[in-house]
Amino acid sequence: MPLYTVSHVGNLRVCVVMVGLPARGKSFISHKIVRYLSWLSIKTRVFNVSSYRREEYREQPSADFFHPDNEESKVIRDQANIDAIKDVIKWMNEEDGCVAILDGSNVTKQKRATVAQILRSNRVEPLFLESFCDDEAIVKSNILDINSTSPDYSGKPPGYALEDILTKIKYYETHYEPMDLEDEKELSFIKLINVNSQIIINKIESYLESRIAYYIMNLHIKPRYIWLSRHGESQYNLEGKIGGDADLSERGMKYARKLKDMVEKYVPNHDKLEVWTSTLRRTQQTAQFLPNPKKQWKALDELDAGSCDGLTYEEIAQRFPEDFAARDENKFEYRYRGGESYRDVIQRLEPIIMELENQENVLVITHQAVLRCIYAYFMNSPQEKSPWMSIPLHTLIRLEPRAYGTNVTRIKANIPAVSTYKEKGTSKLGESQNSAHVMAGEVITSDVANQ
Numbered sequence: 001m002p003l004y005t006v007s008h009v010g011n012l013r014v015c016v017v018m019v020g021l022p023a024r025g026k027s028f029i030s031h032k033i034v035r036y037l038s039w040l041s042i043k044t045r046v047f048n049v050s051s052y053r054r055e056e057y058r059e060q061p062s063a064d065f066f067h068p069d070n071e072e073s074k075v076i077r078d079q080a081n082i083d084a085i086k087d088v089i090k091w092m093n094e095e096d097g098c099v100a101i102l103d104g105s106n107v108t109k110q111k112r113a114t115v116a117q118i119l120r121s122n123r124v125e126p127l128f129l130e131s132f133c134d135d136e137a138i139v140k141s142n143i144l145d146i147n148s149t150s151p152d153y154s155g156k157p158p159g160y161a162l163e164d165i166l167t168k169i170k171y172y173e174t175h176y177e178p179m180d181l182e183d184e185k186e187l188s189f190i191k192l193i194n195v196n197s198q199i200i201i202n203k204i205e206s207y208l209e210s211r212i213a214y215y216i217m218n219l220h221i222k223p224r225y226i227w228l229s230r231h232g233e234s235q236y237n238l239e240g241k242i243g244g245d246a247d248l249s250e251r252g253m254k255y256a257r258k259l260k261d262m263v264e265k266y267v268p269n270h271d272k273l274e275v276w277t278s279t280l281r282r283t284q285q286t287a288q289f290l291p292n293p294k295k296q297w298k299a300l301d302e303l304d305a306g307s308c309d310g311l312t313y314e315e316i317a318q319r320f321p322e323d324f325a326a327r328d329e330n331k332f333e334y335r336y337r338g339g340e341s342y343r344d345v346i347q348r349l350e351p352i353i354m355e356l357e358n359q360e361n362v363l364v365i366t367h368q369a370v371l372r373c374i375y376a377y378f379m380n381s382p383q384e385k386s387p388w389m390s391i392p393l394h395t396l397i398r399l400e401p402r403a404y405g406t407n408v409t410r411i412k413a414n415i416p417a418v419s420t421y422k423e424k425g426t427s428k429l430g431e432s433q434n435s436a437h438v439m440a441g442e443v444i445t446s447d448v449a450n451q
């Protein structure tokens with residue numbers, strides 16, 4: 001069953017129309033919204049206006065292309081906006097798209113009125129989202145990000161974009177009209193001032209629009225890490241049983257002690273770290289040696305295996321062969337009898353994601369399925385793959401959200417544990433981790449996922 005049923009979003013189709021000068025983080029915000037709504041199974045897509053302009057005008061335009069008196073380029077730029085909107089409507093009509101993000105600048109009232117009129121006449125609700133920013137430090141750091149990620153500057157040396165974008169900003173400023181509570185009071189809009197130091201919200205009406213507004217309000221761009229860990233190996237893990245509320249095994253307890261040392265060694269400002277656990281014993285026992293403030297969340301409890309709780313995968317395959325096969329076939333959608341599916345877990349994790357977006361220094365100690373869902377959000381992983389991701393025991397994971405992706409570092413504690421990973425098509429579990437020999441120190445691996 002889809003997470004957001006008709007009663008939630010109805011036939012509502014929303015186009016989030018970005019507004020703002022260059023280097024105001026509009027593309028960053030656009031991609032974050034897509035990631036969040038897609039994770040919640042709402043069909044969402046970005047339509048980047050400058051990529052339409054790029055099709056027409058293949059050459060890398062100099063800043064003069066954006067000069068307010070350049071009539072020829074104005075035609076190209078206006079047409080790019082119209083072409084992008086046409087594609088938004090086509091995508092919604094033909095592919096049942098639900099939320100589109102029009103990632104352009106839409107800096108004049110006139111342009112916004114035209115966009116609103118076209119969208120409404122096609123039964124699409126416009127939601128304007130302005131990023132207003134006059135904090136030079138933020139603008140400069142955005143320019144550096146653009147320099148390294150925008151196709152307009154690919155192949156150019158670092159620093160090249162600075163002068164070019166500053167000129168472009170100067171041209172745009174000549175006709176920029178920030179969103180106005182008087183003249184534009186009929187429009188639904190969210191206005192972010194210097195990221196989210198002040199937020200103005202006007203005429204947000206539908207459930208979907210309010211979810212987007214609430215999410216945007218929780219975003220921040222301060223550099224930070226998010227720390228994740230499964231609980232230490234449990235007695236049930238040792239026996240290959242799923243679910244339950246077992247205590248830690250001896251090795252699990254060793255990990256709990258070691259986790260304290262690892263936090264001291266690897267977490268900057270670890271004295272300010274907040275530790276979140278589920279309400280189950282194995283996560284709380286794993287957190288017990290950490291001196292930090294702790295919060296228990298029911299939402300972090302493991303996926304409820306219903307009538308299979310306490311069984312091994314082999315027992316499930318024997319007693320409920322059809323269910324066992326159905327879960328392998330579609331692990332994301334499969335809901336245990338009297339229990340949950342991965343889709344259900346994502347729904348209850350939404351408040352956790354909101355909080356994590358808002359926080360700066362948190363360690364989440366939780367379970368295999370729950371961690372896969374949280375990890376999938378930050379790594380932008382496709383739904384069908386996320387329930388099969390490997391999240392081994394006795395490993396501290398560091399996520400570093402960046403403007404256009406998330407860096408991941410895994411620090412293995414070097415304490416042996418069983419594997420709880422079951423491949424598709426078998427009821428056997430994988431090989432134990434680190435069982436052959438114990439290595440001298442922690443093992444660190446890094447990875448990066450792009451939006």
Ligand SMILES: O=P(O)(O)OC[C@H]1O[C@@](CO)(OP(=O)(O)O)[C@@H](O)[C@@H]1O
Nearest residue numbers: 237241242243302305367368369420
């Ligand atoms: O979705 P799958 O791959 O079955 O993984 C979820 C399972 O992981 C387990 C371990 O097998 O998590 P946990 O370590 O938190 O106990 C089970 O309790 C849970 O049902």
